[in-house]
């Protein structure tokens with residue numbers, strides 16, 4: 115038998131979540147599968163909605179090439195566009211859409227010699243202040259790109275900084291900046307727009323009302339993997355977890371009240387304790403920062419992490435699960451244990467947990483009639 119750490123990936127859940135995203139938003143949806151589909155496997159995820167997805171979004175040309183090589187023919191948007199001018203021939207050859215988020219990209223694109231014009235998603239900095247053109251630069255850039263021989267079509271986009279925070283008015287301010295700026299572009303009234311990430315789809319109907327369903331695009335990412343980025347949200351139940359990370363108990367010992375376990379002896383038993391050792395550690399992507407008390411399930415029963423997570427192993431409290439034995443299944447996150455809850459206990463977000471999963475065996479399931 116091999117090491118029992120497994121990431122079970124439910125592609126039917128991924129497909130379900132894509133449909134939820136489209137339905138909530140009402141327009142077209144680019145499935146964001148950058149970073150190997152947030153650690154889930156980009157080709158598998160893309161294939162599971164092939165023929166149904168309106169398109170995909172990835173971070174860079176290399177990620178797009180992988181999808182094209184696997185036969186994916188839907189539109190693919192490069193969320194950061196190109197990093198160097200010499201990528202343009204390949205981008206053109208595999209027919210990707212590009213984000214233009216900076217003036218240097220604009221200049222390179224306008225002076226490039228392309229085999230065919232590219233579809234450009236022009237990114238505005240409406241308040242996140244990461245990438246994107248400022249509103250005044252944006253209007254200028256739009257005018258230069260619109261009708262240019264290298265530009266097949268223009269889509270107007272921006273990205274939210276705080277859409278996961280329902281009590282912040284920053285998202286409404288960003289919507290207003292975006293709306294006011296594109297209103298200046300008279301020709302742009304019927305131009306396609308793209309604002310909403312997962313948090314906006316789930317929490318900010320205002321982001322959707324800007325344009326009608328035919329011309330608006332969403333860019334759902336994390337919700338496709340079943341994690342709701344809005345912690346206070348009531349809609350969490352409509353999403354299905356895609357990844358279930360499991361392993362097994364490989365050792366059990368009983369320690370006395372006052373005994374400590376593991377590196378740094380950071381956990382000291384407050385009562386006589388049955389300790390299970392699980393074959394999963396931070397080298398598999400389980401966060402080392404997870405604290406004692408982080409939820410975990412053993413043979414379907416909820417319990418907690420104890421002590422310090424090591425590279426290949428971690429400890430689980432089995433005191434109240436007397437039936438647990440060597441080989442008992444442990445869910446680190448997935449169906450019973452919400453990735454969001456583990457992330458919270460580790461001081462991070464589900465995005466990072468998913469992206470970090472490695473070394474474990476990946477097993478794909480698809481109830482394809484769903």
Ligand SMILES: *Cc1c(COP(=O)(O)O)cnc(C)c1O
Pocket residue numbers: 146148193273310311312313333334335336337343
């Ligand atoms: C990653 C990314 C998304 C997806 O965001 P989620 O929060 O995962 O939904 C959307 N748009 C852009 C520009 C991104 O970089």
